[in-house]
Structure formats: C-alpha cells, structure tokens
Amino acid sequence: MNLTYFLFFICIVICTLIITYWAAKRNKTTYEYYAASGSLTGFQNGLAIAGDYISAASFLGIVGTIAISGFDGFIYSIGFLASYLVVLFFVAEPIHHLGKYSLGDVIATRFPEKKMRLLMASSTLIISVFYMIPQLVASGLLIKLLLNLDYSTSVFIIGTLMTIYVVFGGMVATSWVQIIKTVLLLSGTFLLALTVFSKFNWSIFDLIEEVKLGTPLGDQFFIPGQLLSNPLEVISLYLALILGTAGLPHILIRFYTVKNALEVRKSVLTASWIIGIFYLMTLMLGLGTTAIIGYETLISADSTGNLAAPLLAEALGGDFLLAFISAVAFTTVVAVVAGLVISSTTAFSHDIYHHIIKKGKSTEKEQLRAAQYSAFLIGIISTLFALGLKNINVTFLVSLTFIVAASSNLPVIVLTIYWRRFTQSGAIIGMVTGLLASIILLTIGPHIMDPINGWIQKEPLINLLNPGIISIPIGFLSAIIGSLLTKPDKNFDFEAFYLKSQTGISKDEVIK
C-alpha cells in the first residue's frame, strides 16, 4: 500500500471516528440512540438514506454490469430508483406515524401480541444479517483487490469500524457516516463521469460509437437481453426491485430520524434525486469503461466486472484518482454495513430484549446498555461469519434479501396498514409462507442448481435467477387467504388506526 492510499484511508477512518466520539457524548437516551431523537432534517435524512441504500454492489457492480452487458445493467438502476415511489406512496409516512424505533413497533400497534413483535423482529434480523454478510464478503474481496490487503484483514477492519460506529455512536453516528459517504460517492462519481465525458469532446454520440468498438457485442451492446436473455426474468427482476426497497428494514427505520410527515417526504425526495443522478453517472462510467478500457482488459482484471470503476479511475487520473475511488468504495461499504448493524440492533434490543424478555419494563439506562451489547454482538458475529464464508455465493444472498423483503416483509407491512380484514393469523401465515417460498424458489433455481458448478449439480427446476414473480404473489395471497380463513378481531378500531397511520392523529385526540 503506498502513501496516497494510506492517507486517504486514515483520513476517512479518523473523520468517522471523530463523528462517533461526538455522537457518543450525545447518546444519553434510547430515542437518541435508536432514532437520533428525530433531529435530522429531511435533506440530511435523504442523504443518509442514499448512503444506506447504495451498496458497493450497486456502485461497482452496476458500473461493471453496464460495461459488460449494456442495457441490462441499466435495468437495475431504473428499478432501484422507481422502488422509492412505492416507499413514498405506501409505507414511509405510515411507518413514521405508527412506530417509534422499529418495524416491530408498527406491527404491535395493530397486533399487540408479543409473538407478532417477535415475528417482525426475526424477519428484520434475517434480512439485515443476510444482507450484511454478503456485503462484508464482497467488500473483503474488493479491498483485497484494490489495496492488496488480505481478505481476513479487510473484513476485520470493516467489521471493527462498523461495530465501533454503532456501539458508541448509535443512529447519530451511523447517519453522519452515511451522509459523508453520499457526499464522497457523489463527488467521486461526478468527477469521473465529467472526465469521461470530456474525453469524448462532450459528445454522447462519439461516446456511443466508441463503446461499440470497445465491446465484442458491437451494435448489440445497446439491445436488451445480453445478461437477462429471458424477458420473463426481466419482468420478475423488475417486480422484485420495485417492491423490495419498501420491505428493507434498514431503510424504513430511517423514517424515525425526522420529526414529521413533511420531513419524511423531503427525505424520500432528496434520496431519489441523489439516487437518480448517481445512476445516470454510473451509466456514464459503465459506457466510459467499455469505450476507454475495453471489454478484454476489464474481464482479464476480474471476470465479474467489479473492477470497472477502479480501472477507469486509474486510466483517467492515475494513482491519485484510483486511491480516491478506492477510498470512496471503502466508505460506501462501511456506511451500508453500519446501517444494517443498527437495524439489527434495534430489532434485537428494542423488540426482543426490552418488549419481549423484559415485558417493556427495563429502564432507559438498561435499554441503552442492552442496545450497545447487542450492537457489539451482532457486529462480532457477522464479522466472524464473513471471515468464514469467503467462498459463499454473494449474489445468491443479495437476491435472497430483496426477494424475502418483497415477498415476506412487504405484504405484511402493507396489509397491516391498509387492509381492514387483515388478521394476526393471516400475518403469521403470510410472513412464514413468503419466507419459505423465497428460500425454496431460490434453492431450486440456477443460483444453487447448476449442472456444472452448482452446489446441487443438476438442471435447475425453475429457470429464474429472480423468482420474485412467483414468490411475491405467494406472499400476498397466503397472507390474504390466511386472513379470510380466520376470524377478524371485532374490537379493533380500524378507522382510528388508519387515521393515525395516514395523518399521525391519534384516537385519544379525536375522542376528546
């Protein structure tokens, strides 16, 4: 590792640790620890949501996918962005109004039994931890490629940092790490995209012509179907992408960090602008890589294409720019995993420890202590898993989280908020069936069953990498059928609940 790299990394590590120190001094209450006391502005929270959402996989992965497969890489970007419409229209404000710290709070407002909170907390833990492990594994491999550190050292550094941020700094530190990451990521990609553009005399036409020369696909590069040859696969992927975000707990709990519905909407709006602009720039970088670096060089550096952005940075700005982009990728990783640690921590210490084990009777001090211990444990366990699972199929786990979020979490959240006839048994059945359907469909699909190098060496039973088109309807239908087969709770005042979820006006206020 040379001096430039070292300085960039030390600078990022020191800055984020200073933030954590400052946040740790503020952390006196659970509201501060779990939700930054609702003190973020909509704009700040929007930056943090973008930082929470854009993983290293979308930064490096999408640039690489566009560079290799053209349009099909861009499909991901559009789906990722459009998913925020679902978040804005259906879940963001209700979640802010109904809960305080976690998704468990939301479901407990309608179904107060302990097992419902446990179910929601478990699903949050499953989604967050299963998302965190592939992020850690991928980042370990990435840092290894970029900095020549070995895999275990890379994972250990990232795991330690994320744990420190969350244990000491809670939501405040996590939010600010994410905000800094967004600013760095946007400036890094903007700089690169401008440099690419200037290389082609600011002419998109020249860039496009050059791309056709740089890829073996030629004209076909701009035609869909290079990665996802089956149109059904595209529809299924699109569905999972658009619905997935609204079921991701680490994104949804960010709506507790602002003070009212107006700021919630501003958060989504800011995040969407940033994500939209960011994906336009990744498109430019992907095309730039093909035009400037060329397919052959890219593939020989790393067959997944993940090194597209770093290679491009090196070609355009030498060692210095490469060091900067590597530092950006590093910050991207720590910001995302820190967000996942805090969402798992909230589910464990607030829902399971405070509400279920202690029956809601632990003091502020005990809760705060429990949260810090949970964060520490979750950080350590995930890091250990990532150290041991170096060879795990990363795309399998990432697909799993999106599909589970869309087919198990989302149906229950949406039906809880909007459907009068929804019952507790319906929620349990829907959640469990959605989860099982996702796991089974992915297991009998081409991720696991592959005649050549799969875990099960046979032809896949279902030829869909993304079985969302089957599992999402299963999740919704099983929740609906389960509800219709069981008796509704006649004592539940749905009108009051609905009014509260949509406007924040609580029943007591109305009755008086």
Place this chain on the structure above:
Amino acid sequence: MNDIYLEWSKSRKKFMVPLLIILFLFYFSLPLSLFFFPEYINTPTVIWNLPLIWVYAFLQLIMTLVIMHLYTRKAKKLDEIVEKMRKEK
C-alpha cells in the same frame, strides 16, 4: 370532524387512484414490451441512434422524479386539511 375526514379521504383518493393505475401501466410496460414487442422496442431512434427502449428507460427516470414532486405538492395541500382535522378533533 367527520366532514373534514371525508373531504380529506375523497380528495386523496381522487388524486392517488388514477396516478397509481397510470404508474403501474407505465412502469411494467417496459419489461412487458420486451416480452411482447421486442422488435418494435429495439428500433433505433433519432436520439443518437439509441434503441427506443433506452428513451423509454430515461423517461422512467425522469417520470419517477416528476411524480414525486407532484405527490409532495399534493400532500402539502392534504396536510392543511389534516391540520384542520387536528384542531377540530
């Protein structure tokens, strides 16, 4: 209280229902068009010779942000009704 509630819920429905239907059709016709009219959607356009589907994809990016602005503007107006509701309770 009830009248204001009805006014709020009516005005919201009138805005949201058509919007959601249009959005659903608009977003899913992109992957569906790949399925049903692959030839048509891949015809080159006047914009840098890019296939039609690229133009459609860019339109979706822009549309997402436009719709969000429309929604937040409408939501602000609805918030005023909500405020009235809260005061009357």
